[in-house]
Amino acid sequence: MLLSQVRKGGVAVRDAATDAARLVAGATILDFAREAVEKGRPLASVVPPGGETVDVAELAAKGALDVPLRHPEPARMFLTGTGLTHTGSASTRDAMHAPAEGLSDSMKMFRMGLEGGRPADGEVGVQPEWFYKGTGVNAVAPGEPLTSPAFALDGGEEPEIAGYYLIGPDGTPFRVGFSLANEFSDHVTERINYLFLAHSKLRPAAFGPELLVGDLPADIRGTSRILRGGEVLWEKPFLSGGANMSHTIANLEHHHFKYALFRQPGDLHVHMFGTATLSFADGIRPQAGDVFEISAPDFGAALANPLAVAAPEAGAVKVRAL
Template sequence: MTISLVQFRGADGARGVAVIGDDDAVRVVPGATTTLALAQQAIADRRSLRDVVANAGQGQAIDLSTVTLLAPIDHADSAHLLMTGTGLTHLGSAEGRDKMHRAIDSAATQTDSMKMFLMGVEGGKPADGQPGAQPEWFYKGDGSALIAPGDALPSPAFALDAGEEPEIAGIYLIDADGAPVRIGFALANEFSDHVTERGNYLWLAHSKLRPAALGPELLIGDLPASVEGTSRIVRGGETIWEKPFVSGEANMSHSIANLEHHHFKYALFRRPGDVHVHFFGTATLSFSDEVRTEAGDVFEIAAAPFRLPVSNPIAIAAPAPVAVRAL
């Protein structure tokens, strides 16, 4: 059994949290203003988040169409929310990346991307509980780059591409002892610049420094072994591209536990009080089908057991002059 938490802002500007139960009924969590505060309370009380929500009592029913939906997790100080991710983690995920890099070096017998992918296939799901193969890892930004449901995803003026990546993200809080605690999972669009990445795989780090969007729901409980959904791009009210995608460990070359280990093994990422949004990767990209997005295009990503989709239009950010001066 799973429940989902949704953060919202009412017409009066006040924040609240709602719970979506197994019966799809949506009710306010009495006294709750943020999911982070609920998670902090659960850790302090040594209880599950589900128990904390249940013990808060049954609040009034709410129609989510009457409120402003927020990202399912945030932090009052955006510097204490970190967004990171891992790539080449899904069965089939090497195909698009390998195609990019072979276009650069047609003489290559096996690209670094394919080597990384095969390392995951061979050792990404260790059965003995020990750390497995190390995945590709990247940094996306802090909480200032987390885009709310329905808001525009701003692509930098210097970007060469604005592409979607339909994924699942793990949401974590570091407790007072420096131990990472998984709060839940969210449906996500890990927005990237695939043209920049294609230019040289060493530019992957640049291509990932983009905003990202989460769906409104924070799924509390286990992620299904197989998550099946649909990713589409809508332009002018018409769907110009649509494709199914899969996630969950049954469709991955790495276990979630292995991806978590290789992120949180660094002490830097175990700072008490920090929130982490970690993207688990995908194997489905419109870019692989030669789609080139435009400002105003809308990304729509939906997948059960999440009831609500990730939906965001593309915007092009204004050029930002960068001038460095000496003191």
């Protein structure tokens, strides 16, 4: 089952087997998730039947869809992720930060994942790299611009899979589903010094258009491309899913939710699992107006967002004393 959040109210429900979609009016995916948690039932079982037929791809093209889940209080929606979980990402990062001799810290961490990131069920593996993207304020809907701040040195795509989690009344994290994500970052700033990684990640990220309910496929094969003036500037396949990662999803989830801070009842978390493909690695410098497009058959409609650049602010930010 694939679910999409319609901006004007309602959830588009697509049957993955038949590809037919219908609209459940006056509902949100977050409503369904809360009901499923409350009743102790699977998410799919609380989605009501019926509804008029809709075309999800057409809704996405019109900008009629929001991110799959959005908390009504943006400060209670956390955007986070893990890096160095895919071989392509590790190679790119190693090239950015490799020392004159020996392994870079990036490659050391990636090797730690290869050796200890796939523990047996119920056991704890090595912890991954972790980063913070911001709150729900930074969650960008399909079709909306990914805006790079004026001070940024770069604004590049990162095609990823994101998991959505609602924290239950007793602090239990409940996984709602998965979607495509563009974990937009400033790779030039990161390349200056690895310690600038945290700065490079404080950018918006795009999610959707459709939420995959159920287990994540082990072998996900997608395409990431950049369009300029309607023409393909750059295109490359990407791999994801457990078969193509150095960590299991369960291990990545454990090392995020092991912190009690992230198990506060009612909060919503969107956690990205890392990338394998970057246009930055091929020397591409996106420009304002370029369109990032990420697609994978398992996730229905493509996620497309134009790049925008914010106007510069005058001088330093002023802080007033009270």
